[in-house]
Amino acid sequence: MKILLIAESREGKLLGGTYELAAFAAKMNAESVMFLVGDDTVLPKYAGKLYLADGKAAGEYNPDVHKQLVLDVIAKENPDMVALCHSSYGWDLAPRIAYALKAAQISEVVGVVDGVPVVPVCNSKLRRDVKAKTVKSVVTLQAGAFGLADEPSGTPEVEKIAVAGAGRVQFTGYEQAAAGGVDLGKAQVIVSAGRGIGKPENVAMIAALAKALGGEYGASRPVVDSEWVEHNRQVGTTGQTVTPKLYIACGISGAIQHLAGMKKSEFIVAINTDRDAPIGDVADVLVVADLKQFVPLFTEKIQSL
Amino acid sequence: MKILVCIKQVPDMESKFKIDAGGTWYAKTDLAWRMNEYDEYAVEQAVQLKEQVKDADLTVLCIGSDQVKETMKKALAMGCDRGAHIADSNASGKEPFEIAGIIAEYAKDKNFDLIFTGMQSQDRGSGQVGVLVAEMLGLPSVSTVVHFAYTGGTVQVKRELEGGIKACVTVQAPVVITCQLGMNTPRYPTLPNIMKAKKKELLTIPVADLLKVAARQETAKMYFPEKKGGGLVLEGDIAELADKLIKILKEKTAVLA
Ligand SMILES: Cc1cc2nc3c(=O)[nH]c(=O)nc-3n(C[C@H](O)[C@H](O)[C@H](O)COP(=O)(O)OP(=O)(O)OC[C@H]3O[C@@H](n4cnc5c(N)ncnc54)[C@H](O)[C@@H]3O)c2cc1C
Ligand SMILES: Nc1ncnc2c1ncn2[C@@H]1O[C@H](COP(=O)(O)O)[C@@H](O)[C@H]1O
Numbered sequence: 001m002k003i004l005l006i007a008e009s010r011e012g013k014l015l016g017g018t019y020e021l022a023a024f025a026a027k028m029n030a031e032s033v034m035f036l037v038g039d040d041t042v043l044p045k046y047a048g049k050l051y052l053a054d055g056k057a058a059g060e061y062n063p064d065v066h067k068q069l070v071l072d073v074i075a076k077e078n079p080d081m082v083a084l085c086h087s088s089y090g091w092d093l094a095p096r097i098a099y100a101l102k103a104a105q106i107s108e109v110v111g112v113v114d115g116v117p118v119v120p121v122c123n124s125k126l127r128r129d130v131k132a133k134t135v136k137s138v139v140t141l142q143a144g145a146f147g148l149a150d151e152p153s154g155t156p157e158v159e160k161i162a163v164a165g166a167g168r169v170q171f172t173g174y175e176q177a178a179a180g181g182v183d184l185g186k187a188q189v190i191v192s193a194g195r196g197i198g199k200p201e202n203v204a205m206i207a208a209l210a211k212a213l214g215g216e217y218g219a220s221r222p223v224v225d226s227e228w229v230e231h232n233r234q235v236g237t238t239g240q241t242v243t244p245k246l247y248i249a250c251g252i253s254g255a256i257q258h259l260a261g262m263k264k265s266e267f268i269v270a271i272n273t274d275r276d277a278p279i280g281d282v283a284d285v286l287v288v289a290d291l292k293q294f295v296p297l298f299t300e301k302i303q304s305l
Numbered sequence: 306m307k308i309l310v311c312i313k314q315v316p317d318m319e320s321k322f323k324i325d326a327g328g329t330w331y332a333k334t335d336l337a338w339r340m341n342e343y344d345e346y347a348v349e350q351a352v353q354l355k356e357q358v359k360d361a362d363l364t365v366l367c368i369g370s371d372q373v374k375e376t377m378k379k380a381l382a383m384g385c386d387r388g389a390h391i392a393d394s395n396a397s398g399k400e401p402f403e404i405a406g407i408i409a410e411y412a413k414d415k416n417f418d419l420i421f422t423g424m425q426s427q428d429r430g431s432g433q434v435g436v437l438v439a440e441m442l443g444l445p446s447v448s449t450v451v452h453f454a455y456t457g458g459t460v461q462v463k464r465e466l467e468g469g470i471k472a473c474v475t476v477q478a479p480v481v482i483t484c485q486l487g488m489n490t491p492r493y494p495t496l497p498n499i500m501k502a503k504k505k506e507l508l509t510i511p512v513a514d515l516l517k518v519a520a521r522q523e524t525a526k527m528y529f530p531e532k533k534g535g536g537l538v539l540e541g542d543i544a545e546l547a548d549k550l551i552k553i554l555k556e557k558t559a560v561l562a
Contacts, residue, residue: 095433106522126331127530128329128524131522170476224487246554269550297543298551
């Protein structure tokens with residue numbers, strides 16, 4: 001089996017998922033070749049062939065052009081599978097490639113059992129084994145699912161590919177996340193509010209517990225999207241990644257994008273009414289309780305220690 | 306201007322799920338159903354666009370059993386003009402390629418200027434349907450959009466990337482946009498609008514009329530993941546729980562020292 005790995009870079013930096021693709025190919029016992037739109041001064045460590053298109057010519061987000069470049073490589077290499085990261089780049093490009101190849105696309109693969117990809121369903125509460133019915137298939141890999149066995153090594157054998165055409169969507173630049181405010185990265189204790197807090201007034205009880213523990217408060221995305229808490233307190237893939245000594249998740253279900261931002265915390269406590277909430281998978285302690293009752297009481301007890 | 310918004314009805318994710326008899330999906334009984342969260346943003350954006358350009362016709366489309374009409378009525382009450390219900394008692398068994406094929410078949414000769422979908426469904430979560438619809442119709446598409454603006458045929462959007470960075474993108478309509486959480490603030494339907502929605506057209510089309518493609522993959526098996534970690538689960542009286550938790554934090558962490 002031969003897999004075409006679609007690496008990623010942004011503003012001249014290689015993105016981490018690139019090496020997970022190589023780990024996936026190793027796990028599949030497959031031969032692989034790599035594709036990257038990027039910069040020839042920033043090459044991934046990779047012991048194989050790398051097809052490189054110039055990022056300045058192709059643009060960093062230009063789906064029509066990137067799709068065509070990938071299809072050109074596929075025409076040369078005839079891979080059985082195309083693997084991308086399940087990232088903003090990968091989930092955007094994958095269906096375009098799959099459609100052109102008339103191939104099955106299997107999204108957010110978290111594992112492979114007997115050659116069959118496994119994907120999550122319903123916020124990771126369930127799993128599904130998915131079999132492609134087509135000869136070729138396209139997969140996107142969940143971040144972290146195929147971590148690295150070893151630090152990758154090797155220097156790729158680079159073949160540059162020419163960029164042609166302009167594409168229908170025009171990328172005009174990046175907008176950085178607003179800087180300033182709290183630096184959650186420095187906090188030893190983080191208490192985070194999830195949608196389970198129910199209403200904005202309840203942010204105060206989460207902040208009070210954080211204060212009692214000498215820490216900061218954070219939040220999951222819906223709490224930030226609702227503007228109950230500012231974005232610089234959001235934990236997760238589109239917020240911050242934190243590793244405090246203690247992380248307390250209050251009314252947070254444990255979606256993969258939230259877990260990605262906090263699962264490396266030293267000790268994790270979850271307070272949730274749902275005993276089966278996926279946050280339980282990473283929590284050292286799951287307190288099955290209504291946070292509105294538990295948090296104020298717990299805070300009082302901490303304060304009187 | 307003609308606008309299409311595609312919505313899916315999904316179970317509440319806090320539900321207690323069971324596997325169905327076929328072993329390839331969750332059982333559809335004893336669940337509370339609602340509009341896919343991502344699609345609420347899609348509907349809101351479509352309604353805002355209609356309000357902005359004034360002369361617009363907005364269709365909401367949903368593939369599913371009769372039960373999905375309840376969710377469609379919410380979209381109508383939020384401001385969609387008409388509903389296209391694609392009647393399919395086995396929509397949950399359909400792979401994204403089939404769902405996209407049905408939507409594209411419906412849309413192909415209707416000349417929509419804008420098509421909105423969610424970036425993913427909460428249950429299946431493939432994140433494929435919107436982009437596939439665009440590929441099938443030969444339209445450009447932008448996924449994972451958190452900001453949308455329209456001026457005279459030009460669409461300016463921001464795509465959300467990892468770490469909260471956004472990519473600014475310009476594209477000409479017709480285009481397909483897949484909507485990400487936080488794109489806007491979805492409105493709550495008001496009572497008068499709920500009443501008005503009852504009189505709006507809700508056309509039912511049998512799925513057989515629109516399904517022209519075959520699935521390219523299949524679910525071999527659905528199951529519960531093995532519980533990892535083996536963390537401690539505390540249940541019972543909350544005062545006791547609080548004391549137990551304090552004891553654990555004293556033993557296992559340095560934060561209460
Ligand atoms: C591309 C992408 C990027 C994303 N980035 C992020 C990110 O950076 N950060 C992030 O957090 N999310 C992110 N998300 C969203 C993520 O998928 C989830 O939707 C989100 O994390 C859910 O937040 P939640 O757990 O607070 O809410 P929900 O999933 O709604 O969970 C609420 C929880 O509260 C519990 N609960 C309810 N009432 C109570 C009560 N009274 N007491 C105790 N518990 C209660 C429920 O049982 C449930 O488990 C992203 C999604 C996508 C697609
Ligand atoms: N049964 C359906 N009916 C209408 N639209 C759907 C359906 N399933 C998925 N969609 C649309 O496609 C988007 C992405 O779904 P998915 O590819 O399953 O993650 C959803 O947010 C909806 O907008």
